[in-house]
Amino acid sequence: MNRRNFFQKAVPASLALGAVAASCAPKPQIQYPDKHYHISKGYHQIPKLRLSMDRIVKETVGLRPFRASGPRIETEQLGNKTIVHNYGHGGSGWSLSWGTGNIARKLVLATNEKKVALLGCGAVGIATARLLQESGCEVTIYTKDVPPNITSNLATGTWSPASRVCDVNVAKPEFKTIWEDATRFSFRRFQFLLGMDDIACWAEEYSVFDKEPVYAPGAGGEEFEIHGLLPERVRLTSKEHPFKANFVSRRSNLMFNIPSYLRHHLNDFLIFGGKVKIQEIKKLEDIDALPERVVVNCMGLGAKPVFNDQELTPISGQLSCLIPQSEANYKLYTQGASFISRKDGIYIGGNGIVGNWDTTPSREQTEKTVGILQKLMEEMRG
Template sequence: MTPSQQQESRRNFMKKLGAAGIMMSVGLPSFAYDPVLDTHSLPTGLNPVKVSANRLIRKVVGLRPYRPSGFNLDVQKLDEKTIIHNYGHGGGGISLSWGTASLAIDKIELSSKDPVAVLGAGVIGLSTAILLLKQGRPVTIYTNKLPPSTTSNVAAAFWAPVSVYEADKVDTGFMNDFNQASKISQRMFQDLVGSRYGVWWIKTYFLGGNFDFPGGKSLYPDYKHYNEESSPFSGYMETEEVHSLMIEPPIYLKALLDDFYQLGGKLIIRRFNRKSELTQLKESVIMNCTGLGANELFEDKTLIPVKGQLAVLLPQEEIQYGYVYPSYNDLLYMFPRKDGIILGGTSEKNIWTSNTDETEINRILKGHQRIAAGLKP
């Protein structure tokens, strides 16, 4: 791709919705660094990913709950019940989980001794329930799915609250909540770094540049910028390097569920088909963390799925970095985890089926082969 084609691709991409949870943010305020650029030495020790079909161990499809107007933290009355919503995080569910849980809990007006119901046992529901339990509140989760069968389990889970909203659909109030939730959540994840929760810091490259630092530049330490000559990746006029947190969903969600039980939480397997059924619950406060389920249960038709596909390769211990190529027509990202090398990805709005598209899987594999082949020695 020529330099002019790269620039045009990035411009087209920035006009579109981001991908399923790991792309650059769309429309977020840009935080500029002092322009001391292209002065960094070439990074060393970047081993290539071994991309081949015979190393493929699974294909993953996830439907992210997306609202153009961003996540919903509204308070709703239902007869004598108070419902506090916390859903619609798009690609930023895991990244924002502790932050929006904190903001939602702040809306509770009852005393700390009153029981609370939480709907949903994905990352938003578990985070909300744990914070409530730490306040001393009795908590019961009602859910029809448990980890590892939740949408949260199939996220790539690189910490960056991206693909959360459309810039022209949000106001200053939402942006204040978004930035506050980002800061709260990132700080809490720092305290969870280690093997028990499967959280660690990772160096990540944005091929072509244009990373927008969602939530604020202070959340991405040790920023570096490379020109085409100094970049470890061939063929890109700009490359940006940031540090952020990587979360392993299979480890992380199991640890959260363990914490929930150890703190005294109760869990009931139950599916609610109509909103009116919630009036039967004994709890007077209900935290709605149903994700995409809110489309039907609470008739929020602005909530739509964004389908994302991943190809997962055998793990490679020597891969200690990630990258994102944020092209609208050829989105690619790679993150190493202990359960495999995560290769993405796709972004398909308002697609409700979770069928694997083999054409897209082949595109993903070929694209990452190209990037691996272009890694400078």
């Protein structure tokens, strides 16, 4: 059969199959099959990870810049300088970067100054700098370090706008409105980044638990949610998934390929005439000495000593990186471990120790999470 004949025969055949299925099948088992759905096996066949300690190529500990009342986004007058603060995003700095950057941009534009100094070259600083450029500002970034030597480079890279963003018992009620505004703006912005060298993409996220997972309220703002922004999480029956677990759900989520994302936006910043100067800000006098009258502070945890912010505290998180597997492009979390499969590696971990400044990776932590995931993979069908 030649190719043309095949398609002529195949199309009516599949339509006929659909008509039969519609007439006699009472209710379809899978409403929205995705690319992991294996039609003859009848369940979501998910590529297994090649997990072993000798495939771990990197271990890192990053410090999430946490503030119980939420990120600091406000203007402060220091002598003749206007400081616009935009720091303290906890575990949601990637996700909120464009949204809080947009709020900071409005505060800058209200000053009518066009020459802006921006402190910090992380995910938050770079997004804020790009937005300011889009509004016609001339921006110079002053920073101690550039990627990859920044906290933002040590993140998981997924859409998690409420992750450790505040302590809901401490944050003011109006923070939720600010958070929602920032979240919606960021979400829209990320849709424009899809398809650009894969810096942002959609992928499947599985939650795999023996018992129904219980989230402690007030753990860090995680209960903030905007329904309808992401596709709803779908609970899978045991026939539909390959795991040995009772509570399995799946949803599509946004993911960020961190190294290419940072490079892309930093390159854009330079193309649009931005300048980057390596300079550590040690004290307020260093800010006073800058030529610009408006200074945007995106120094993350680095803001703590300079602005004496007692509230700002680290929540450390370890990631252990496996050699990438191009066929595995999903995220999974289970009791005691999680992973995300990015272009540059499979990142396992995501723990959080409040108040820990130590960035030395723990081999024990890696062995523990690798062990949990090895068992999960061994027990998987397929």
